[in-house]
Amino acid sequence: MRRVVALVLLVTAVILVPEWHLATAHGAEIRGRRSREAGRRSGARPTAVLRTVSRNCDPASAPDRISPSVDPATIHLLNRAAFGPTPHLVWEVECLGRDAWVDQQLFPNLITDPQLTQRLSIYPTLVMTTAQLIENYPQPMPGEEVDRTKTPAQVLAELRSSVVLRAVHSRKQLEEVLVDFWFNHFNVFAGDGPARWATTSYLRDVIRPNVFGHFEDLVLATAESPSMLYYLDNYLNVRAGSRGRNSGLNENYARELLELHTVGVDGGYDQDDIIEVAKAFTGWTIRDPRANDSGFVYNQFFHDDSADSVMGHEIATSGVQQGREIIAFLSAHPATADFIATKLVSRLVADDPPAHLVRRVREVFTQTHGDLRAVVEIILKSEEFYDPVHRLAKVKSPLEIVASSMRAIDAEVQLGLGAARLVGILGQPLLLASPPTGWEEDADAVTSVGGMLTRFEAAFRIATNDIPGVFVDFDRWSFIDAGSLGADRILVDVLQDRAGADTRRAMRRAEREGASSALLGAMALGCPEFQLQ
Amino acid sequence: MNELSRRSFLRNGLVAAGVGFGPRFFLRPAAAESASVRSLVVLFQRGAVDGLNMVVPYDEQRYYDLRPTIAIPQPGQQNGALDLDGRFGLHPAMSPLMPAFDAGELAFVHACGSHDPTRSHFDGQDFMEKGTPGSKNGKDGWLNRHLQSAGPSESIYRGVALSTRMPLILAGEADALAVGNLSQLSLGTGEVGQLIRDTIEGMYGDRDDLPGAVVRDSLEAVAIAGNLDPAQYVPRNGAVYPDTPAGNQLVQIAQVIRADVGMEVAFTDLNGWDTHSQEVGALGVLLAELAEATAAFRTDLGEDLADVCLVTLSEFGRTAAENGSGGTDHGHGTAMFALGGTVDGGRIYGDWPGLDAADLYQGRDLPVTTDYRTFLSEVIAGHLGNANISEIFPDFDFGAEPTLGIIRA
Numbered sequence: 001m002r003r004v005v006a007l008v009l010l011v012t013a014v015i016l017v018p019e020w021h022l023a024t025a026h027g028a029e030i031r032g033r034r035s036r037e038a039g040r041r042s043g044a045r046p047t048a049v050l051r052t053v054s055r056n057c058d059p060a061s062a063p064d065r066i067s068p069s070v071d072p073a074t075i076h077l078l079n080r081a082a083f084g085p086t087p088h089l090v091w092e093v094e095c096l097g098r099d100a101w102v103d104q105q106l107f108p109n110l111i112t113d114p115q116l117t118q119r120l121s122i123y124p125t126l127v128m129t130t131a132q133l134i135e136n137y138p139q140p141m142p143g144e145e146v147d148r149t150k151t152p153a154q155v156l157a158e159l160r161s162s163v164v165l166r167a168v169h170s171r172k173q174l175e176e177v178l179v180d181f182w183f184n185h186f187n188v189f190a191g192d193g194p195a196r197w198a199t200t201s202y203l204r205d206v207i208r209p210n211v212f213g214h215f216e217d218l219v220l221a222t223a224e225s226p227s228m229l230y231y232l233d234n235y236l237n238v239r240a241g242s243r244g245r246n247s248g249l250n251e252n253y254a255r256e257l258l259e260l261h262t263v264g265v266d267g268g269y270d271q272d273d274i275i276e277v278a279k280a281f282t283g284w285t286i287r288d289p290r291a292n293d294s295g296f297v298y299n300q301f302f303h304d305d306s307a308d309s310v311m312g313h314e315i316a317t318s319g320v321q322q323g324r325e326i327i328a329f330l331s332a333h334p335a336t337a338d339f340i341a342t343k344l345v346s347r348l349v350a351d352d353p354p355a356h357l358v359r360r361v362r363e364v365f366t367q368t369h370g371d372l373r374a375v376v377e378i379i380l381k382s383e384e385f386y387d388p389v390h391r392l393a394k395v396k397s398p399l400e401i402v403a404s405s406m407r408a409i410d411a412e413v414q415l416g417l418g419a420a421r422l423v424g425i426l427g428q429p430l431l432l433a434s435p436p437t438g439w440e441e442d443a444d445a446v447t448s449v450g451g452m453l454t455r456f457e458a459a460f461r462i463a464t465n466d467i468p469g470v471f472v473d474f475d476r477w478s479f480i481d482a483g484s485l486g487a488d489r490i491l492v493d494v495l496q497d498r499a500g501a502d503t504r505r506a507m508r509r510a511e512r513e514g515a516s517s518a519l520l521g522a523m524a525l526g527c528p529e530f531q532l533q
Numbered sequence: 534m535n536e537l538s539r540r541s542f543l544r545n546g547l548v549a550a551g552v553g554f555g556p557r558f559f560l561r562p563a564a565a566e567s568a569s570v571r572s573l574v575v576l577f578q579r580g581a582v583d584g585l586n587m588v589v590p591y592d593e594q595r596y597y598d599l600r601p602t603i604a605i606p607q608p609g610q611q612n613g614a615l616d617l618d619g620r621f622g623l624h625p626a627m628s629p630l631m632p633a634f635d636a637g638e639l640a641f642v643h644a645c646g647s648h649d650p651t652r653s654h655f656d657g658q659d660f661m662e663k664g665t666p667g668s669k670n671g672k673d674g675w676l677n678r679h680l681q682s683a684g685p686s687e688s689i690y691r692g693v694a695l696s697t698r699m700p701l702i703l704a705g706e707a708d709a710l711a712v713g714n715l716s717q718l719s720l721g722t723g724e725v726g727q728l729i730r731d732t733i734e735g736m737y738g739d740r741d742d743l744p745g746a747v748v749r750d751s752l753e754a755v756a757i758a759g760n761l762d763p764a765q766y767v768p769r770n771g772a773v774y775p776d777t778p779a780g781n782q783l784v785q786i787a788q789v790i791r792a793d794v795g796m797e798v799a800f801t802d803l804n805g806w807d808t809h810s811q812e813v814g815a816l817g818v819l820l821a822e823l824a825e826a827t828a829a830f831r832t833d834l835g836e837d838l839a840d841v842c843l844v845t846l847s848e849f850g851r852t853a854a855e856n857g858s859g860g861t862d863h864g865h866g867t868a869m870f871a872l873g874g875t876v877d878g879g880r881i882y883g884d885w886p887g888l889d890a891a892d893l894y895q896g897r898d899l900p901v902t903t904d905y906r907t908f909l910s911e912v913i914a915g916h917l918g919n920a921n922i923s924e925i926f927p928d929f930d931f932g933a934e935p936t937l938g939i940i941r942a
Binding site: 232238243246247249250251426445446451453456502505506510514515527528532 | 653655718
């Protein structure tokens with residue numbers, strides 16, 4: 001039996017069968033690395049069988065409010081695989097079916113989003129190469145009077161703006177969720193030195209194209225990125241004495257490659273393994289991006305070829321191949337499958353991830369050689385994912401609370417920087433986590449006294465149009481100010497049927513005491529049910 | 534501001550202005566006759582500080598052999614160490630702390646740390662904060678266990694973390710609050726503020742989940758303190774805090790201490806100590822920030838320093854030898870310090886193991902000759918007066934360890 005996947009573009013429904021579905025449907029037929037590479041050479045797009053079916057998905061029938069009787073499973077899916085529901089998206093998912101919507105999201109390259117392209121077009125740096133950014137946004141000399149919109153700070157500001165703007169408005173919601181996840185997994189700090197120019201490309205060319213690719217390719221792309229080479233110092237990691245009398249190994253990247261990127265801290269390596277890995281990556285360095293498209297260069301002269309084994313694996317290659325061999329070995333290591341499965345299930349399902357699901361995800365990761373699309377699909381279509389115990393059971397991260405707030409009240413983000421700064425005020429400045437772990441996202445990490453009070457303040461600022469560049473239209477709630485009952489209506493708009501009795505009672509009381517629609521809207525964004533997903 | 538942002542929060546013309554989350558003066562008057570509460574401030578240098586360049590063994594030629602490009606020169610030379618005791622010198626960027634050392638209020642413990650062999654920042658920090666090296670079990674920190682065993686307190690401010698998240702070190706059963714900035718401790722003023730507080734209490738008051746518990750703490754913290762607004766705070770004795778992360782955090786801790794709201798422990802952390810490359814510049818900046826902020830804290834507290842002890846921790850030290858890029862990689866032992874009126878200062882504590890190849894841990898790092906829990910136990914017992922060390926550090930036999938005597942009897 002072939003599994004079919006529905007892809008609906010507005011009125012027309014398209015059904016496709018991706019290549020990897022065929023393979024996994026025949027359980028024993030496991031594709032190896034070789035066939036995967038052959039497939040890649042034939043083109044990056046999935047092989048798909050397309051046919052059209054008619055569906056009653058006329059966008060004209062899309063309501064401008066979410067019905068209180070919407071299936072809670074749909075809201076749950078959009079809380080986890082997207083940055084929260086919007087009326088249009090709920091309509092789309094209900095019309096398509098949840099699994100079919102997931103299938104559509106798994107192939108973001110087939111989703112067109114001209115509106116987002118239009119929104120992002122105000123940020124010219126987003127499409128520039130690192131070389132162009134260095135050229136056009138140079139570091140000012142000390143004391144030099146400069147146009148502030150032509151400095152590296154502008155590059156970072158535009159990039160941070162785009163992150164929020166995409167989270168709120170992109171149609172490729174799952175891609176945005178996973179870009180957030182994988183950037184954080186392969187964290188770099190965007191705020192210093194050459195990182196201010198390089199992170200644009202890192203997010204666009206290294207992370208984003210690989211979030212539905214193979215894990216090994218993602219690791220390799222990060223290893224070769226100027227951003228990672230700079231952030232974890234590998235650009236300085238050289239054979240002893242090759243760059244002057246005191247030059248030599250730098251262990252920083254080697255350690256984090258093992259501990260944070262692949263096998264995890266309990267993956268079974270020791271200090272000797274770190275040194276072997278560090279040796280293997282000597283010579284992986286950065287060249288001025290203006291002289292070299294990618295900025296990555298392997299310099300044989302600085303390479304120490306003496307590494308011979310890592311975690312029991314005999315290194316068979318030499319030169320630049322050693323690093324690649326180690327990445328392939330680590331990517332296929334069972335500890336990596338376990339580490340990645342646990343982390344992804346924690347993000348998408350529960351802080352305390354259900355062991356059954358982690359086990360299945362680990363198996364799929366192993367069988368598909370780290371096919372991240374297959375892995376995400378398994379999670380988002382699993383019974384465990386939809387288990388009602390997981391509904392409203394994870395605390396939203398700062399980015400999630402800001403983006404979902406704006407989506408819930410149909411805010412229009414025209415300029416993203418104000419919203420990006422709000423994420424920072426809530427404790428996790430976008431792209432600026434300094435430790436290589438990135439931002440933690442479990443409930444303990446995002447719930448504190450100061451943090452909750454700041455959430456309330458953020459809710460009030462959003463609801464009073466006090467975030468620069470963000471516009472909230474209160475007209476739809478203006479009848480409330482005219483004196484009609486509104487607390488329930490606002491709660492339905494923001495939370496559908498998910499508000500508990502205490503929240504309803506408190507909101508009704510506030511309304512009786514004269515709270516305006518803006519204040520009630522803020523309270524809805526600040527209520528406990530909205531902090532959860 | 535656009536038209537909508539001036540919209541009133543209340544209908545029927547009750548209040549015309551916005552919600553006013555702005556600063557408020559500290560509401561509760563300081564208790565006139567409260568017994569002085571001794572307090573402990575813990576400052577964590579995340580990333581593993583290079584103890585050998587912070588407290589420099591300038592008397593050892595091996596130090597200079599191991600670090601040909603990053604060693605701190607001997608006292609008297611250009612950018613040389615500041616002599617402490619004829620053997621060790623302080624990094625020159627830390628000169629603002631020399632008066633405290635000379636006054637006997639500042640002491641260092643060298644070759645200090647955790648005996649656990651990990652060189653992972655994240656394991657190392659977790660182990661150090663939990664106070665149980667090597668164990669991944671347990672979810673509470675030693676600072677919280679101190680509060681648990683120190684006896685009851687009514688104050689929500691008894692444990693304060695200047696942090697956007699509750700750090701592991703202060704997580705646990707005892708009340709504590711984490712706040713990135715004291716200015717967050719506000720929910721608006723006047724009629725609107727009251728309405729907001731009532732609504733939040735109604736929404737969160739009976740929830741048994743984490744947000745419920747945290748919001749109840751938040752409301753309590755706001756109710757007791759009003760808004761501890763750093764912008765309104767005037768340091769005493771001419772103290773000037775630098776506008777750096779360290780300065781901004783220590784000024785707030787000083788403010789909580791002076792507000793007399795029952796603070797027993799405070800925690801803050803500084804990032805950036807992971808100096809894998811170009812250490813000379815980077816470490817100098819960090820140490821200068823730390824020293825300037827700590828010196829301002831001491832000046833500001835003045836006589837109150839008699840009841841305060843500030844200690845530093847870091848998950849481990851760095852390699853004895855410099856690496857191939859003018860930095861140091863992850864190591865083992867490091868140096869920590871204690872500052873306060875009860876500290877028997879002006880001295881370097883701990884057994885100095887030396888830096889000969891045979892003396893180094895695994896042939897590469899400064900060994901640990903003083904378990905960091907010995908250092909902390911003396912502070913907890915001697916300064917805070919809590920003798921329940923076995924509850925705070927369960928796998929640690931304090932009585933069997935050699936003593937430092939870092940707190941005055």
